[in-house]
Amino acid sequence: MLPDLDTAPALLVAAPLLLTASCLLLAPLFGLNRPTTRTAIVAGVALVVGVYLHWRFTTTIPWDAPWVGLGFALTCLAIELFGLFDAAILFAALLKRTNRSAEADAGEARLAQRDPEDWPAVDLIIATYNEPIEVLEKTILGALALDWPNLNVWVADDGRRAWLRDFCQAKGAGYITRPDNLHAKAGNINHALKVTHAPFVAVFDADFVPQRPFLRRTMGFFDDTAIGIVQVPHSFYNHDPLQQNLALREALPDDQRFFFEAIMPGRDGWDAAFCCGSNSITRRTALEAIGGGLPAGSITEDMLLSLALLQKGYVTRYLNEPLAFGLAPESLEAFFVQRARWAQGATQILFLDTGPLGRGHAWQHRLFFLPTAWLSQCLMLMTSLIAPLVFLFFDVPPLVGVTAQSAIFFLVPMVFAQVGGIVLLGGGRYFPIAAQVLGTFQSFRLLPVIIKTLFKPHGHAFKVTPKGSDAAGGGYQRGIFFACTGLMIATLAGLAINAFPDTRIVMQGALVPMVAFWGLVNVVVLFLAAMLCLGRPALRAEERFPWHEPVAIWRRDARNATLARGIDISVSGIALAGDGVEVGEPVRVRLRGLGSIEGRVARARNGRIGIAFDGADSPARDRLIVQLFTRGMNATQLQVPLWRATRTMLARILTADMRLPTAPTGQAAARPDMGDDRLEKRTYVLPPEHRTPATMRLARAS
Template sequence: MLSNVIYFLENYSYYYLSIQLFIIFLIFILTRYNIISRHVIIIYTVILETLYIIWRFFFTLVFDGLFNLIFSLLLYFWEFIGYFQQMIFYITMWNPLTRKTPELNGFTPTVDIFVPTYNESLDILKRTLVACTYIDYPREKLQIYVLDDGNRNEVKQLAFELGINYIARPDHKYAKAGNLNYALSKSSGELIVTLDADMVPKSNFLKETVGFFQKRKVGFVQAPQAFFNPDPFQYNLLSTKQIPNEQDFFMIEMQAGKDRFNATMYVGSNTIFSRQALNSIGGFAVGSITEDVATGMLIQAKGYRSFFVKKVLAKGLSAENFSELLHQRDRWCRGNIQAAKIWNPLIIPGLSIMQRLIYLSGIIYWFFGIQKLVYIFSPILYLLFNVQSIRSTLVMLLVIWLPKMISSSLTFRILSNDRRNIFWSHIYETAMAPKLALSAIKETIGLKSSKKFRVTNKGIISNKIHIEWGIFTFYSFMLILSLFGISKVIYLYFIGKMISSGDIMNVFWALYNLNGIIFSIFVSIEKPRYRKAERFPVTLSCKMLVGNTTYNGYIKDISESGAKAQFELSVPMIEQTCKIYIPEINSSPLSARVVFIPSEDRFTTRFFWEKLSLEQYKDLIKLIYDQTEDLIHEYKMHNHSGFLHTFLRNINDKLQNISRTKKRSNNVSLNSNKNSKNISM
């Protein structure tokens, strides 16, 4: 029967392909405008992907030649793994939940907020601790603890100034999990909040989460991790305004899907636990370098319920350069594999079938580096060494693969709610693949990392371009091999040699891979980060008092270190400290120092804050970070996020950098010549 289907597709390929593409785009448009359910496009895509994976197994594997067989089976294995993960993804995203926040109605259990720290800068930690002090909750029911594994006197002094509890344990066993467990033994709150040192909570954090614990046997409530600074992909690829943070899709959309199966993942921060639930598993899970996923899974396995709140209740710092992001993901990758070895989700008692499959899929995800490298090397091996990993006519490949590829891409766009697309997923995975492939292999076979454990560096400032040489070198080599292979086929075509379906297929495959390769090279070139604090666009009326002169205007952007303002009158460059009145800050005026006035626009002024009191600093932090987030319109893909626009932006930036460098070199050369003449005279 299957052979008859293939025979039909080969003989009526044009009609079949045309009808399929028409149906796919029709379903996509109808789904996009909410005329039909998203379930229709999911079902249709599942059918096409299942047809493809069956066709691949029965009709495209290559058995002649040892190398052909090895790479053919290897490619199919990873495609089947991808198919399995896609099926779990579609089930997970079938009907994601958006929960309504329960009213407290006088329900106010005691709450302990834990902020573990190791070596984070005091500025970053202070911001988070200050934000904790203005959380809206009865003061007598709330205790804030800074858990200092660095045993720093300055952190102890900061805790004293803010009136919060300071805990430093005698040893540092089990890293963050051990730190949290020690704090559990020194506190008594019925509920426990965990916040990373850089995560700034909003004042409504507890109002939006505590109410869920009125229900029976609730283990934990998770809110998304969101970020207020651009990640390395946004920053290095000049796409801060075009794409959301790389983690937003998982943190917002996928967590909402997992919530339906009581499989919400604890992600290490922005979480509130029942102390009873933590005690039932012996505290935060230890034995892995990442305590989070295992802790949440063990609580769910004990029969406790978990909930996901689809609201941004805290925001923090994303990894600020690509090297640090790779270090962070290496730790997550190894930690998840370590946890799976200790607590295998397939055999641990108490989990449902879907919980097991969701956690299994989450562990398999961390092997994507190997999968992506197989996809990158396959066309290169064919074009350069004629190693075949798939055998098919071009017509059959288009008939079976193209509808599946288009349908899955459009379905992913709908299910991701425009927070990611296939193009950017390809870039993310390609860029991290070499590092994480090595991490996954080493951890799976039990090779210990030679590097000492450390947390991800945050608050990085740099005035130079830095290159992540490992990724840059690897993908430069892949770029050369890919271009050489493609050029080889083009050359053979122009000298009149026969070009096979395999040649054409692998050329286009290599071209697709070049998208990820080129942007991986771009993202590995770190752009300088000059700002100590992130700026946030605002429109706030203000007054600047300089001596007896008052300038009325409005603030255009603001940060913890200063602001930019537009005034009605031109502002002179002044040396003395001025006073800034902002109605939204009760402790105004703030002392400030003018640092820059553009020569072409004397009405615009930049200034730095000077000697803020603790009360002024608190008001400033609340003004900047305690804003309502719009998840419907924010954290999404925007215009000019596609390949062409992104590529042109980056090429233009590289050309401008070269031009600026040449101008500086010429200026240095001219100055050197002048100095030489002056000396000779």
């Protein structure tokens, strides 16, 4: 029997919130990696949510209200229950998070006991359509540098580009093309599977560069014949739009860390991890069991592949180690191309025989592969923005019977338990404010896409995410910006109107303070989402890496070199601490262990030298790419405390630059002398370390 909250002491009213907060604060003391602790957290959250739902059903539904009020309240309740259903799936996944690194160690040790020539052969397929050379060269050279003796690297080019064929032949990679583009990426890979024969197939997108130990860390899993695919996370060497546009590059990890470092290890605990389209290896016999290739019924062929293999008894195993690095979307438009494809493809699988509603799936696989999170998140976030406005302007509440005391007793602990539980179980990868802002931002564009796909699941074209110079950088989401601004103004206007008795629309004045708090939270989220709409182009054409080695600079006709200390380096240039050179003069830079690269002094002042490399193809340039992108120099993952990331995000409101960007002029080209016409006339040199019998055989075959 609950007390009368309106007359209860303040401490009693706040007791559930205090108890929830205390439990969440004490939980880490018992070890968050212990199954019992994680189970206790999930059980505690379920208890708090259960109490909330009892109150919600028994107290807050206006059963005697007019049909408009009742319909609105029931709609809000249905959307809330939909969101709680997907939250339950998320908590279930986080409950069984795995760490497969010890198994990878054991597999690598078993390989070390065998003659490397007896290691199984691997065909590595790089799927490409229209990516530029500054993206592709890193992936191709990185693949060729993998520490694996029996490796065949193939570039499957659906763009049928002569310059790429010549580049592959020069570097030692095989080149595959086909006469049409049927079934897009899935069709491209399936065609490549028909002309390759190794028992294992690694697939990489055009922008993902494998680290040298990628195969040594993953191939040992295939000693278990039930493993059909091994997947590693998508990690990035650039900043995503949230980090770039809100100036959070060093204050917030990229938005995919929570998925790849918390959700996917959790799904792996239920044998429900899935192929993510790149950075994976597949057993060829598993592919043969489902017809010899990737299923083409969805534009997210990767997830569908894992589902099809599950029906045949093959599991996708997930290794949470950063063994490949690629490009996060480099512009807002590229971001939406990617997310719309994911949302469409995930929705499409509902309508396929191999999907979660098809035959032959275990109950947990049906549950975890339901793509409902895309729709529930969009609906929840849009409802949270619109419901206060409906109440403030039309006096139609989303729930009734609510007082400040009951909200503190029931509602606030529920929100606190869910958010706190995800933060704890997510291992520091979940940032609530950032998730709310990005979710709100993308919902404006994704909700129509998802609804359209539900009514028309098939016939949607596969759109490649623009990469490199094709991504153009920056951008301005005009529609979302004005939607956010309009909702902010409407919320503030509604609060102002209801702040005074003479103009108040809401009959229950006691509810205005609670709605005011809700509305002000929405205003903060909308303001940050509006800032996110103002795309800021990347300041650098190439990612820089620290470089502290001594560097020798040879000037024209000089008999001795000028020595300098490295600061940072990229594929397109190097920054040095030193002097003795003049701006504009041509130089030759010698890097320890890599060789010499021609360049020109771009700046020289205050003891700092900037040298732009000329971009000419050379063995030294290839070695530089391999050194920068395949040896873990970009493997440091950003770890930021929740309080610091939240504080920094909120501080952006005070330092916001809300000026509309000018029309994008395109991202500065990393290598402006390397357009298609130029490429067709170039001669490529194969670096000595790549001149192995396998690569030369591939070059001849292509």
